[in-house]
Amino acid sequence: MKRIGSKRINDIIIKLLSTRTLQFYAEFLLSLNQFEDNERIPTMAVNATRNGCNLYYNTEFIDKLTDGELTFLLIHECFHLLFDHQRRGIHYNKNFSNIIMDMIINTIIMTDVVRSKHLSGVRSSFVTQVYDHSEFLPTGEKNPTFNKPWLLAIPKQYSDEDVFENLYAYSKDEYSEFKKRFSKLNIDIENIKLVDENNEPIDVFGEFGYGMFGRYDVECPSLDYIFSQMLKNPSLSDLLMGVHLEDDVDADTKSAKIKEIIEKLKNRGLCTSDVEQTLGKLRKKKRDHLKEIKKHISSSIMGSKKLKNINRPNRFDIEGLKGNKKYATKINCILDTSGSMNDCFDNVLSYIFNNDITINLIQIDCEIKSIETIKNKTQLQKLKIKGLGGTTLQPAIEHISQTKLNIFNTVILTDGYTDTLDFSNIKGKVLIVTTGETPPIKNGSRSVKIIRVQK
Numbered sequence: 001m002k003r004i005g006s007k008r009i010n011d012i013i014i015k016l017l018s019t020r021t022l023q024f025y026a027e028f029l030l031s032l033n034q035f036e037d038n039e040r041i042p043t044m045a046v047n048a049t050r051n052g053c054n055l056y057y058n059t060e061f062i063d064k065l066t067d068g069e070l071t072f073l074l075i076h077e078c079f080h081l082l083f084d085h086q087r088r089g090i091h092y093n094k095n096f097s098n099i100i101m102d103m104i105i106n107t108i109i110m111t112d113v114v115r116s117k118h119l120s121g122v123r124s125s126f127v128t129q130v131y132d133h134s135e136f137l138p139t140g141e142k143n144p145t146f147n148k149p150w151l152l153a154i155p156k157q158y159s160d161e162d163v164f165e166n167l168y169a170y171s172k173d174e175y176s177e178f179k180k181r182f183s184k185l186n187i188d189i190e191n192i193k194l195v196d197e198n199n200e201p202i203d204v205f206g207e208f209g210y211g212m213f214g215r216y217d218v219e220c221p222s223l224d225y226i227f228s229q230m231l232k233n234p235s236l237s238d239l240l241m242g243v244h245l246e247d248d249v250d251a252d253t254k255s256a257k258i259k260e261i262i263e264k265l266k267n268r269g270l271c272t273s274d275v276e277q278t279l280g281k282l283r284k285k286k287r288d289h290l291k292e293i294k295k296h297i298s299s300s301i302m303g304s305k306k307l308k309n310i311n312r313p314n315r316f317d318i319e320g321l322k323g324n325k326k327y328a329t330k331i332n333c334i335l336d337t338s339g340s341m342n343d344c345f346d347n348v349l350s351y352i353f354n355n356d357i358t359i360n361l362i363q364i365d366c367e368i369k370s371i372e373t374i375k376n377k378t379q380l381q382k383l384k385i386k387g388l389g390g391t392t393l394q395p396a397i398e399h400i401s402q403t404k405l406n407i408f409n410t411v412i413l414t415d416g417y418t419d420t421l422d423f424s425n426i427k428g429k430v431l432i433v434t435t436g437e438t439p440p441i442k443n444g445s446r447s448v449k450i451i452r453v454q455k
Contacts, residue, residue, distance in 0.1 A: 001036065001037040001039070001040065001056070002035065002036045002037075003033060003034065003035050003036075004034065004035070004036050005034045006034060006036065006057055006059065006062065008062050008065075008070060009029075009034065009055075009057065009062065009070070009074065012067065012070055012071050012074055013026045013029050013030060013074075014026075015067070015071070016029075016071070020272075021272055021274060021275070022113070023270050024265055024270045024271055024272070024275045025074075025075050025078055027265050027268075027270055028078050028261060028265065029055070029074060031053065031261045031264075032046070032052070032053050032054060032055040033051065033052055033053070034054075034055050034057070035054060035055070036056075036057060036058075036059055037057070037058065038058050038059055040056075041058050041243055042058055042061065043057075043058055043061050043073075043241065043242050043243060044056065044057045044058070044061070044062065044073055044074075044077055044241075044242040044243070045077070045242050045243040045244065045245045046077045046078075046080050046081050046242075046245070047245040047247050047248065048081070048248070048249050048253070048254040048258075049247070049248040049249060050248065050249060052257060053081055053254075053257055053258065053261070055077060072109060072151075073241055073242065075109055076102075076105055076106065076109060076241050076242065077242055079105040079108065079109065080101070080105065080242075081258055082258065082262075082279065083101070083104075083105065092168060095230075095234050095236060096168070096171070096175075097168060098236070098240055098244050099171070099226065099236055099239075099240070100164055100167050100168045100171060101244070102151070102152040102239075102241060103152045103153055103154050103155075103167065104154060104162055104164060104167065106151045106152055106153050106218075106241070107153045107154040107162065107215055107216070107218060108162070108278060108281055110151075110153065110214075110216070111218075112274065112277070113278075151218075151219075151220055151241065152220060152221070152226065152239055152240070152241075153213075153214030153215065153218040153219075153220035154167065154214060154215040154218075155171075155214065155215065155222075155223050156212070156213055156214060156215050156217075157223075158170055158215065162281065171223070174223055174227075175227055178223070178224060178227040179227075182204055185204065187204070189231045189232055190232070192204055192228075192232075194209065194225070194228055194229065194232070201221065201225055203222065203225040203227075203228040204231070205224060207222070207224060208222075209222050209225030209228070210222070210225065221239065226239065262279070330357075330358045330359070330360055330408050331357060331358075331359060331360070331408055331410065332359075332360045332362065332405050332408050332409070332428075333360065333361045333362065333410070333411045333412075333413065334362045334364060334393060334396045334397070334400075334410065334412045334413070334414075335361060335362065335363050335364070335413050336364065336365070336391060336393060336412070336413060336414035336415060336418065337363045337364060337365050337369060337385055337387030337388060337389075338365045338366075338387065338388065338389060338390055338391035338415070338417070358373060358374070358375050359373070359374040359375075360373060360405055360408065361373070361374050361383075362396045362399065362400075363385065363386050363387055364387065364392070364393055364395065364396045365387035365388060365389035365390055365391060365392070366389050366391070366392045367392070367395055368395055368396055368399060369386035369387045370386050371399075391415075391417055391418050391419070392418070392419050393412065393414065393418045393419060393421060393439075394419055394420075394422060397421060397422065397423065397426065398425075400426065401425035401426055401427075402425075406426065406427050406428065407427065407428070408428055409428040409429045409430070409431075410426065410429070410430045411430075411431045411432075411433065412430065412431070412432045412433070413433050414432065414434050414435075414439060415434060415436040416434035416435070416437030416438055416439045416452075417436060417437055417439075418439040418440070419440075420440040420441065420442060421440065421441045421442070422441075422442050423441065423442075423443050423447065423448055424442075424443040428447070429447050429448075429449070430447055430448045430449070431448075431449050431450075432448065432449070432450045432451070433451050433453060434450065434452050434453070435452075435453055436452075438450055438452060
């Protein structure tokens with residue numbers, strides 16, 4: 001393996017740099033270390049090591065590709081890094097997950113890059129299709145050098161989101177059904193040819209195996225043809241566009257390296273709106289738990305009451321008419337003060353504090369330690385945590401149900417390692433914010449909302 005830049009790859013990068021909308025991918029490719037590896041890599045591959053992100057290529061292989069094919073493949077490899085597929089594939093069947101990864105990536109490239117309305121000038125030159133030569137010669141005869149663009153794409157019949165986990169589950173179910181249908185044929189797969197007399201692809205059932213089988217009418221093999229190939233060659237090396245290598249660094253380190261590259265390119269103004277949209281598909285944003293918690297506390301738990309009050313004028317300033325004054329609403333807050341929550345108090349308390357809220361705070365570990373009213377930030381900052389024993393929260397729930405506190409909604413802050421919580425006698429709504437496990441509950445399916453956050 002030699003660290004050396006390929007002239008063919010660099011020529012493609014120069015072409016990408018000359019476009020208005022593909023500069024991001026060109027600069028991303030320039031940030032990768034290039035290695036010629038003709039012994040280990042039959043096609044192309046990427047991974048992350050301590051020295052950065054790397055692109056490996058087989059010289060003989062890439063020299064056989066057209067400019068269009070090589071361009072597609074290079075962007076495909078970029079997307080493997082941007083998608084963080086090595087981490088996404090953990091705990092899944094490796095060969096099958098590789099298929100799903102390629103399906104999603106190729107579909108995004110075909111829709112966001114190749115067919116994008118922003119790339120009309122580029123499409124006509126070298127990204128028109130995965131291939132850039134015609135199936136038929138000017139004389140009308142079939143071009144003997146023409147090859148179909150053998151890419152995997154999301155199947156047309158799949159109707160869920162373009163998400164790895166969802167498509168993986170769908171495809172596994174389809175594969176199980178395929179094997180049931182195949183078992184009825186009583187045919188040895190080794191003796192089946194997956195081409196017809198014209199050398200066109202067919203599946204084990206004799207159906208044509210290539211065409212507009214992909215979502216958005218992308219040309220690709222049918223699912224039955226892919227599954228037929230899997231029976232003969234489980235690794236699907238003939239259909240996958242590149243080799244899927246393992247990383248030499250942990251997932252967090254790799255993610256940080258990729259993020260650093262992206263931020264540098266963003267700071268240089270290379271992330272156009274269409275690139276941002278594509279990155280949004282590839283790199284899902286982490287869920288904003290704080291925003292969701294505030295939303296539920298604000299709308300479902302806090303609420304507010306507006307009463308007529310002569311001290312505040314109406315909004316039209318008409319003399320003698322009463323306006324509305326907003327009164328703060330009380331909420332109950334059950335704070336799990338068990339020993340396992342010792343390092344989480346600041347985290348969970350910050351989720352519910354608001355200057356307009358009056359909190360009926362109940363501290364509890366195995367038993368209720370204190371019940372006090374918190375009206376402002378100063379009181380909250382001076383709060384002394386009591387307990388730090390075991391965890392039994394049901395007494396606090398029963399206390400609320402048996403007192404006047406039952407007219408208010410309730411927030412429970414816990415690490416989730418609790419007894420089974422019974423909300424049979426609770427009248428208001430309940431929001432459980434857990435920093436660990438989801439606590440077991442009963443009789444609260446309609447009125448209880450659970451949000452799990454990281455510490």
